[in-house]
Amino acid sequence: MSPVDLPISAIIYGFTQSAVAVMAAAAVLEAGKRPFDLFGMMVIAMAAALGGGTLRDLLLDRTVFWVADQTYLFVAMGAALLTFFLARRIDLPGRLFLIPDALGLALFTVAGCKVALLLETPWLVASFMGVITGVMGGIVRDVLCNEEPLVFQGPLYATAAWSGALLLIGLLQLQVDATLAALIAGTAIFLLRMAALYWDLGLPKYKRNSGGL
Amino acid sequence: MSPVDLPISAIIYGFTQSAVAVMAAAAVLEAGKRPFDLFGMMVIAMAAALGGGTLRDLLLDRTVFWVADQTYLFVAMGAALLTFFLARRIDLPGRLFLIPDALGLALFTVAGCKVALLLETPWLVASFMGVITGVMGGIVRDVLCNEEPLVFQGPLYATAAWSGALLLIGLLQLQVDATLAALIAGTAIFLLRMAALYWDLGLPKYKRNSGGL
């Protein structure tokens, strides 16, 4: 490992732990609308928090991150339990889970993209690894909760992740400091997603055969 | 491979072959309620019988068990065909599949946990590998049959698997003989699951915002 890898590994570690925590919290907030018991809710929170990074590690043939370091499991369980007991005491709006979800999307996308770049995959593959890591946890959560996955609903979900991943790759290409680039790209994804939710932005929905181009 | 691995490998082999057979049988019994043709039913039986162990092997970066040894494929196909022709001749109650399903849960959980321990994963990871190996086949089967997965229904499904996996790890820590520990943990999972079904036990289902703690 060259000395320049050290800060990148630290960024990936910090981003991934934070992403695991907020995705677990978002999953409990969404699953709480349904009659799951405590264990079912924990299963969904773990699957949502760990699913994206697991798929990335399988695709890149790395050791799966939580198999190598069980701290991730404790963080996911701790965040899920904390959210569970807080949510039962305080009256929370049902759409609140969209905020930790957007934060998890941003953090996981940056972490996933950086891991792929460290392994020197081609740039398009690295940007897709970011998207996959970012969106997979939410897909797993929504499928298990029997909701239509957010990623297939309008407002710029995967698009925000992909733009941020490409921004990150561009900044690193321009020799921007790794920590700064990660913060800029992560903030861009989060703000883009929040703005899309607030103003209900989205790519136009095309219907097939709906007339000329 | 040290000499002490030999009996453990034999336990894993026996438990896994038995689990493959009973999970294939359970899948045919459940899929038989729906208008699948023979091949569709075989696909579901194979996916249910092999799904849990496949995910475990991918996560642990082992050679997938049935890729290395196609005996598992013959066992799964044989058990599925046998169940298919028996079930057509004899009038079976619709809930019968819960018994081979509970047996498969117990056998796969023990086998999955033991494989992880052999690879010296941390204990929490090993217990989760047991749960994943145990519950995944049933999830695949239920999703393909368009039923709500048993693991998300009340009576102590994943909880039984996790308790058994932790029991197994504890017994091995106390230097209990490996075969004996596997039998005790497997029996505990099966009986806990059967008891939960019989008396309709389960963790309380919490609703969010349902008042104070």
Next chain:
Amino acid sequence: MSPVDLPISAIIYGFTQSAVAVMAAAAVLEAGKRPFDLFGMMVIAMAAALGGGTLRDLLLDRTVFWVADQTYLFVAMGAALLTFFLARRIDLPGRLFLIPDALGLALFTVAGCKVALLLETPWLVASFMGVITGVMGGIVRDVLCNEEPLVFQGPLYATAAWSGALLLIGLLQLQVDATLAALIAGTAIFLLRMAALYWDLGLPKYKRNSGGL
């Protein structure tokens, strides 16, 4: 790599690129019936085009084909975009996607089976790798589009793939030229699937307890 592998690798490469293109096109044609936006449609097309080969590579512990070579990503995106804009200009029948789907099934099954044979898996495993590679993309597409997977509907879907994979293995065993064997097996799968659709063939659907054998 022995000299005899070279043509086989070239066959696999050609078959896989073609399969990626037609599966992406089929996915856009099917997803076009639903109100997905452009990006959602691209996600479904990529997942359908790359899903089967990805699962095969994970199971066989190979480098995932599109991680090693991002040409596949450009082919999938190009085919999806082209189909998207063509389909909006020309009035296409809704069942048209069945033709590229059958072509993708044939090409992916042959490519999947050949990759497994190159890695010297047992013959039954190799035939199943063909089936998995062939049917997985369509399953992913149908699940994401919320349609019942084609593989579980009547007319000889997985059966056609499996027969073709076994035919390929038999031909290679009889020392038939590798390119010729691949073309024969691929054509057989495509024609069997088309014939099954045209004449509505299928294995009989058995209902459980529907009387004697």
